[in-house]
Amino acid sequence: MLNHADFRSPQTRPVFPESADDTHPRCREMAEAMRELFSVGGGVRSKDLIGAGFTWAEIAEFSDAAAKLAYDASVRHLTSRPDLLADIIEKARAPLPNRPPLPRDTKESQALLVAWGTYCTARAALVLDPWSGQRERCLSLLSLYLNRLPIFPANRETVMYAVEQTLPQVAQ
Template sequence: MLDHHRPSAQTRAVRPDLPEGETHPRCLEMAETLRDLFAAGGGVRPKDLVGAGFTWAEILEFKDEASRLATESSTRQVSIRPDLMADIVEKARQAVPNRLPLPRDTTQTQALTVAWGKYCAARGALLVDPWPGQRERCIVVLSAYLDRLPIFPTIRKAVLAAVEETLPRVAQ
């Protein structure tokens, strides 16, 4: 009678061609399959891996390492980079209230958000009712916002000039 509780005397052949510390190719393949299956269905069951061509022995041997690799390769570290001058110009041209230009060493504060909101409102008013005073108000309000940012005066002037070019021309 066979004793099912005793470990098998069979051993798996060690791959002599696999350098120490290197991941088994089937483990890498399983990690990629785990990512694909999870993306398609939101979860992965062992029978899904069997259906993808993995044996039960491979699943038992590689599941933990493959899961770790799949998680690591699926996770991205996202950090918001500070706005460069081109970003500041583009954001000022678009004047979207929730997209403040924030260069390096700038934290979004309520005061900055309010100042940016005033510029966006002035820009919107100019588009609805273009007249010389409204155009001038737009530039003054943007200038007040830029004064709050830690940028050089030359950058401030360049941003104002670039934005002024895109404002509607109005007759005196």
């Protein structure tokens, strides 16, 4: 019986050094020079790159790729995570118009932002002039906002209860 190991080739697979992220070292140097030049002067000109030691041929070959590398290295890309129940409670207790609670699967829309802004305004008015009607208005507006969010009714009640405990107690 023949063994399959006897038929293996002594040759190994070729290694291809050109991969998608394999960038020429001179291109990386140009990107770093572009970042430095931009931070000092607010812009990058060909004359500046020549002064930094790059040739016209290198500028023609690498400038576009180096500019993209410099941009990617300079810009910090942030992605915000969806708000958890604790985040929603915290944001509702200390509302800021530019920080609405947005749980998972919530699309930020104009109507949603207006509803949040209305709650924030009512909450600020309650802090300035606490009276029972304004307190009820705050709770009603928060309830309207929470009804627009894709969260469970039990979570809505949890948020409402937590916020109600922090509102000023006013006599009827």
